[in-house]
Amino acid sequence: MxxxxxxxxxxxxxxxxxxxxxxxxxxxxxxxxxxxxxxxxxxxxxxxxxxxxxxxxxxxxxxxxxxxxxxxxxxxxxxxxxxxxxxxxxxxxxxxxxxxxxxxxxxxxxxxxxxxxxxxxxxxxxxxxxxxxxxxxxxxxxxxxxxxxxxxxxxxxxxxxxxxxxxxxxxxxxxxxxxxxxxxxxxxxxxxxxxxxxxxxxxxxxxxxxxxxxxxxxxxMHTGLGSMVEEIPLDDERWWDRERTEAFVASLSPTQRERVATMRRESGVKYRTAYRRTRGGVAVWEVRPDDISGCLRTARGGSSKQAVVRMGSKRLQVRWMTPREYARLMGAGDYDLSGARNNQALFGxxxxxxxxxxxxxxxxxxxxxxxxxxxxxxxxxxxxxxx
CATH class of the missing domain: 3.40.50.150 (Vaccinia Virus protein VP39)
Structure with a gap:
């Protein structure tokens, strides 16, 4: 400085x-x-x-x-x-x-x-x-x-x-x-x-x-998540593979599964965030219904990390939220992340x-x-x- x-x-x-x-x-x-x-x-x-x-x-x-x-x-x-x-x-x-x-x-x-x-x-x-x-x-x-x-x-x-x-x-x-x-x-x-x-x-x-x-x-704000999302190629390895994505969908409740299916069929691309919860002793995923992020948490375990769900034009892809997306959602989009490890940044x-x-x-x-x-x-x- x-x-x-x-x-x-x-x-x-x-x-x-x-x-x-x-x-x-x-x-x-x-x-x-x-x-x-x-x-x-x-x-x-x-x-x-x-x-x-x-x-x-x-x-x-x-x-x-x-x-x-x-x-x-x-x-x-x-x-x-x-x-x-x-x-x-x-x-x-x-x-x-x-x-x-x-x-x-x-x-x-x-x-x-x-x-x-x-x-x-x-x-x-x-x-x-x-x-x-x-x-x-x-x-x-x-x-x-x-x-x-x-x-x-x-x-x-x-x-x-x-x-x-x-x-x-x-x-x-x-x-x-x-x-x-x-x-x-x-x-x-x-x-x-x-x-x-x-x-x-x-x-x-x-x-x-x-x-x-x-x-x-x-x-x-009721919208705006999409403007925070990094543009990551659809073939990038950070997107979950088919088996993991299907397991994600299978864990959703019937109501959430229908909501996700509807957005998947619609034209254009929509983004939502998701958390992994434990319900009745079983790990399940819950997708936010609105176009904002859930509260970011410290990345001490899998249940605290937030995922990004990309839907539209008959596609559905899921990946973990990136450190840059965390930074943007905290109002610090230009934060210097050049030397930070992934979980170090998410925790911070x-x-x-x-x-x-x-x-x-x-x-x-x-x-x-x-x-x-x-x-x-x-x-x-x-x-x-x-x-």
Missing amino acids: GDVTPLDAARPRALEFFAGIGLARMGMEAAGFRVAWANDYEPDKKAMYDAQFGETDGHSFALGDIGRVLVSDLPRDVSLAWASSPCTDLSLAGGRAGLAGAQSGTFWHFIRLLRELGDDRPEVAVLENVTGLATSHGGDDLAAAIRAFNDLGYSVDVLALDARRFVPQSRPRLFLVGAQNPPEDIAEPNSELRPDWLQWVYGDETLRTHRAALPAPPAP FGDAVAVPAVAWLGEHYLMPLVRGALGKASARVAMVAND
Whole structure:
């Protein structure tokens, strides 16, 4: 990336906890921030991160367990701290151990470091996680996270934002936005960003919360998967052979098999995505009925990997989704994949946050919060100077 330019130096600086392959960084920097420090514990993810961003003056990456990160390792004069902490113990696919779990519990080290920063604590702190955080342990985990921010001087806003509003992938996520100088609260009717199942947060008088005035996000996408699919020759070896494809079709339910057969007979080409599920102890395939991708996941096993189904003009072909397709569906279509292994890339993207969701939040919420705080601080300095 080269040296820090005067323009870069003027950008508010950010910390990127649980950085993964850097998709949050891409979104934050698109919104005008400059990421000065990052941390993750997986060498494979750092390798992809380094390939994408290169060596940048004014940026450091702490590889290792966040529990071993010291406050002295963190740069000062930062305006934003972003944390995409592990969701393993909060997702429906996990054990639902919540914030007490070994993976998702790393959130408390993020809180520890913010506490130890003291007066150097950033103006804004964000936690991104799966929507399962809202229901984990009957809402107690979400309340505990908000109180942890409250104890550090942050008022918290809670937003539900689906990447489907920006890319053709169903990927709902929860964002906790902590502000030391929150905007004026708006008594709005329930919005798309704060649906009914989140409203209890604002009615709990033991929690310090706010609701910022925000523009309506883009409408959810219902089509567009085809534009994400790589053009792969029909005789490419990545397409499954006849026997495997027939086994795929045979595993479909009668309803799905008929739907697939109909699309296969139609003219033109259509793409759908498919997951392998276990139903009644039997592995079966399920094809999405709509023209968007299912939620990308980490490629720890066959059931988590997503397949692409190509249908039309009496043909049906199936293959695994490629790393480039994962990248496009995460809003990072130009990501440098030149040195990444297949599963390394799938894992990195499946365990990340969608770039355009971060960029939208950064542009419409985080940057205005930071600029407002910086403006107030400058005004206070000017008043003192004039006294």
